[in-house]
Amino acid sequence: MAHESAGMVIILGDGLGDRPEADLDGLTPAEAANTPNLDRLAAEGISGMMDPIRPGVPAGSDTAHLSILGYDPYQTYTGRGPFEALGIGMEVRRGDICFRCNFATVDDQFNVVDRRAGRIDSGTHELAQALDGMKVGDVTCVFKESVEHRAALILRGPDLGPAVGDADPHEEGARVLAVEGSDAAGERTAQAVNDFVCRSHEILEDHPVNEARRKAGKPPANIVLPRGAGVAPHLESFEDKYGFTGACIVEVGLIKGLGRYLEMEVVDVPGATGSRETDEGALADAVLAALGRHPFVLCNMKAPDLSGHDGNPKAKAEDIEKLDRLVQRVVEGLREPACLAVTGDHSTPCSVQDHSGDPVPIVMWGPGVRTDAVKAFGERPAQTGGLGRIRGHDVMSILTSLTARQEKFGA
């Protein structure tokens, strides 16, 4: 019996992997958490360790998801800009040059007084509207605010390239940088960036939002500082790549943007807040519903990454217990056979408070899966598992092989 109708689900606890913690008696959060459902999957399935990119390389959320979805980030990833723009719902076209931006405060000599304009948290929509659509030469500037002081800029025009530096000097007291390009397309782009930065200051300096901020004693958001240029890559759509469709049940804008760019169905789930209080049941139900429409579903729950960045191992263990309930609801709700892979997109150890290059435990479960002796979910149990050490790039290959969706290579 081949399982050609079996669905495929990847469930990621964002930043799930961790290191031993003294506060958890030397266990990792995943080892310390009470996870009867993940343990059941480990006992009935096959475990291993997964390097999102390759051993020791700390993955970003975007590169990790690209890799786990089977795209080589070294081939496709030029900078965070495009995914940042996608993440806040901007329409990104292949060839667009995209930047992450900050609203910042500068003085009259273009010295940066506050890189985050006092962590401005309102009025940025109006400020962004004043800049969106600006033309500099034959380049169109598409601009949109994100949360707080963050925003994204798209430069759209002929012969642009991503080989440009940052306008953001990355420290306060320093002068805004005149951007330079390192090739011909980069030079054209740098000129457009510099024009955009100057014009942003002219337009924002006396904008009513900033007048009000000055009156309230707050630093004005009187300039935009782009950084992290990237060109929107020529990625095959998910369906073109695999011959079947997929859905993303994810909480973070960056990953939603990636899903949209791959032309997957990106579902907005009420209650999925991307916070530690997110509704894991709603996420699970969205996974189950999407499985009725697509053979493949990717789900990412953000919470463990937040606790990892906060350096709070007990909170992270609770987040992983939340993931366990999400998995339980998916497994118990399956109406057709499905192969599941549960893992993380990367490690965010509490002791590091940032992404690390440690591999992440992975468990695969479903019809046809070879088993092993592992009975529990977590880093050290998974290290002894039958999957051995695989890479993010292998996950889709293994799932599509298990569900008989792959062509033989050769005869």
Next chain:
Amino acid sequence: MAHESAGMVIILGDGLGDRPEADLDGLTPAEAANTPNLDRLAAEGISGMMDPIRPGVPAGSDTAHLSILGYDPYQTYTGRGPFEALGIGMEVRRGDICFRCNFATVDDQFNVVDRRAGRIDSGTHELAQALDGMKVGDVTCVFKESVEHRAALILRGPDLGPAVGDADPHEEGARVLAVEGSDAAGERTAQAVNDFVCRSHEILEDHPVNEARRKAGKPPANIVLPRGAGVAPHLESFEDKYGFTGACIVEVGLIKGLGRYLEMEVVDVPGATGSRETDEGALADAVLAALGRHPFVLCNMKAPDLSGHDGNPKAKAEDIEKLDRLVQRVVEGLREPACLAVTGDHSTPCSVQDHSGDPVPIVMWGPGVRTDAVKAFGERPAQTGGLGRIRGHDVMSILTSLTARQEKFGA
């Protein structure tokens, strides 16, 4: 003590890897089989899991053998044609453009009535002889029948290339396709293919074999439809690659053809039928004899793949017991030290009845091999082995390292 005189033997159970089977109490065929000799090798040697190509990729027999012999199939494999031709004993020269073909039935308007000419099973040798040696311009057509309606075509001539489509429309009722090339060499080749196809119809239409078929109410094999063009790749010979010679003790035409193409000694073993009744003792004796002539011997016993394709786990366990006897006879007959690797070229799970992307258990045994705690041969014992998870491409490297035949990379 380095073992520079030690021989190297790779013994493959074709399609050996499998998945847990309810009919075998949840064991795989390799786990369920009574294999005292393979178990001894596991106890005395080192075990692991081997992905013929890479994790999750279902390998063909040709690409798997290429990879296990140390050739990168992604670099060398352009299509099945060349190996298909080699497999039926045709002499393939570097640069030849090779096609898989069907004898088919067409009507007067070149519409395909039967893509397999009623699965013709006799007379194809005579039909092939009527086409073999045809000249179209400065291109020579070498043509030979395979089993049933299958055949292979080689185009040999100047400036040909594999960038051509199929003449076979792959569905009945459709018209035979006029082949087009997608580059200059492809266009030259396309012209030769189209001429060959037209001439095949003229020559075969009234051939005595077809007159007889019509009288018997069978569809005539009145055209040849080529597909799957590939160029015979520029593979280094085995000896040029490694600096020592090797022999192939294999049963299947495709792999014999590969061995010949690599200029290895390809031994025809009486009693090696390629069926489940093959004489494993004769295969073992041929391995031992070849070891007297070459430092390296590759042996492949086809049987487990047949039972896998048949979906018969008990038969497959018996086939692996046959492999165990083959290994016993080799180990007991060794006159010089040798390093053995016993594995499969790929998995053919009984539940899939086709090749899958699951890794295959591998055991390596011989002087200098580090050992591990594994005491039995099979998927799940091997998952815990000291080799970890390796790739087909690693096997020759490890064997040549164990036998001190490799130059240091660096100083």
